[in-house]
Amino acid sequence: MEKTVITAKGLTKKYGEFVAVDGIDFAIQSGECFGFLGPNGAGKTSIMKMLTCISPVTEGELVVDGRDVRREQRAIKMGLGVVSQADSLDPDLTVFQNLVSYGRYFNLPADVGRQRASEALELFQLAERSHQKPDELSGGMRRRLLIARALLHDPNILVLDEPTTGLDPQTRLLVWERLVQFKDRGVTILLTTHYMEEAAYLCDRLVVMDRGAILVEGPPRDLIRSHVGENVLEMQVSLSEKQAVVDSLSERGIDFEDRGDSLFFYGNNVDGLEEDTSFAEYRLVRRPANLEDVFLRLTGRGLREE
Ligand SMILES: Nc1ncnc2c1ncn2[C@@H]1O[C@H](COP(=O)(O)OP(=O)(O)O)[C@@H](O)[C@H]1O
Ligand SMILES: [Mg+2]
The missing domain is CATH 3.40.50.300 (P-loop containing nucleotide triphosphate hydrolases)
Incomplete structure (x- = not known):
C-alpha cells in the first residue's frame, strides 16, 4: 500500500x-x-x-x-x-x-x-x-x-x-x-x-x-508521450530561408515550434515531413522527445531561458 x-x-x-x-x-x-x-x-x-x-x-x-x-x-x-x-x-x-x-x-x-x-x-x-x-x-x-x-x-x-x-x-x-x-x-x-x-x-x-x-x-515517460509524442523532428534552416519555410508550413496548417535556427515538429507532423519533397533541401533530424519538449510545448520557452 x-x-x-x-x-x-x-x-x-x-x-x-x-x-x-x-x-x-x-x-x-x-x-x-x-x-x-x-x-x-x-x-x-x-x-x-x-x-x-x-x-x-x-x-x-x-x-x-x-x-x-x-x-x-x-x-x-x-x-x-x-x-x-x-x-x-x-x-x-x-x-x-x-x-x-x-x-x-x-x-x-x-x-x-x-x-x-x-x-x-x-x-x-x-x-x-x-x-x-x-x-x-x-x-x-x-x-x-x-x-x-x-x-x-x-x-x-x-x-x-x-x-x-x-x-x-x-x-x-x-x-x-x-x-x-x-x-x-x-x-x-x-x-x-x-x-x-x-x-x-x-x-x-x-x-x-x-x-x-x-x-x-x-x-516522465507519460508526460512526454501525452504532450509531445515519441519523436521530434528538427529542421535546420538558416535565418534567411526561415520566413519562406514558415509561410509554407502555415499555409498548409502544419504545426511547429520556432527555435531560432531550427524548427521543431511534433506528433503527427513528424512522419509526413520526412517524405515531403518540398522540404527535401533542409536537413531533418529525428530524435526522441524529451521533457524540454514538454516544457516548450506548454510555454513556448525553454527550461534554460529567462
Ligand atoms: N526573499 C524573496 N523576496 C522577494 N522575492 C523572492 C524572494 N525569494 C524568491 N523570490 C522571487 O520568487 C520567485 C521564485 O523564486 P524561487 O522560489 O527561488 O524560484 P526557483 O527556485 O524556481 O528559481 C522569483 O521570481 C524570485 O525572484
Ligand atoms: Mg531555486
Whole structure:
C-alpha cells in the first residue's frame, strides 16, 4: 500500500504582493522520487523552503510526515535530510568535523556520529579530504559533502534543491548513482531541477512548473508521450530561408515550434515531413522527445531561458 508522506493543498508563497507559489496541490508517496522541474524563478526553492520549515507558508496547507509545517517545525526538521541551494558548510571545521557537528544537532551519540561520518565520506569519495577545510574543496566535492551531511541521521525523506546544478558530468553521475541507491533503500526523495535529463533519470513522478504554477504532473515517460509524442523532428534552416519555410508550413496548417535556427515538429507532423519533397533541401533530424519538449510545448520557452 502506498502511503502519502507529503501533501500540499492550495500552497501559496507571497513575498509582499509578489506571488512566487500560486496555490499548488501535490501529494508525494512514500519511497518515490518526486521532482519539481522548472526554469529559474518557477518557485522551486520557495516550495523547498516551506517544506523544510525555513520560510513560512503564506496560504494553504502543507503536511510533512503527518505534521503541519506551521506547528511542528522541530519534529519535521529532525526527520528530513536537506540539501539547500545555498552552501552552508562551516568554514572553520574540517570536512570530518562538519559531519560530526551536524550529527550532534540530530542527537546522534558521538561514536555513532563519527562512524556515520566516516562511512558517508567513503560513500561520497571524500575520505581523503576528511582533514581539509571546506574552502580547500572543489565545488563538486562541497556538494557531495552537503549531500553526505544531509544523510547522516538516516532520514527517511531527503529534500534536494538543485542537487547537481553547476557540477561536472562525472560528479553529477556519482550523485545520481547515490540517490538511486538511497531510493532503493526506501528513502523518499524530493528534488528540484532545471535539468530535464536529471528529472527523467531520477524521478518516478514530477511536476513541470512555471511562474509559481504546476503545468502538468505525471511520470516522465507519460508526460512526454501525452504532450509531445515519441519523436521530434528538427529542421535546420538558416535565418534567411526561415520566413519562406514558415509561410509554407502555415499555409498548409502544419504545426511547429520556432527555435531560432531550427524548427521543431511534433506528433503527427513528424512522419509526413520526412517524405515531403518540398522540404527535401533542409536537413531533418529525428530524435526522441524529451521533457524540454514538454516544457516548450506548454510555454513556448525553454527550461534554460529567462
Ligand atoms: N526573499 C524573496 N523576496 C522577494 N522575492 C523572492 C524572494 N525569494 C524568491 N523570490 C522571487 O520568487 C520567485 C521564485 O523564486 P524561487 O522560489 O527561488 O524560484 P526557483 O527556485 O524556481 O528559481 C522569483 O521570481 C524570485 O525572484
Ligand atoms: Mg531555486
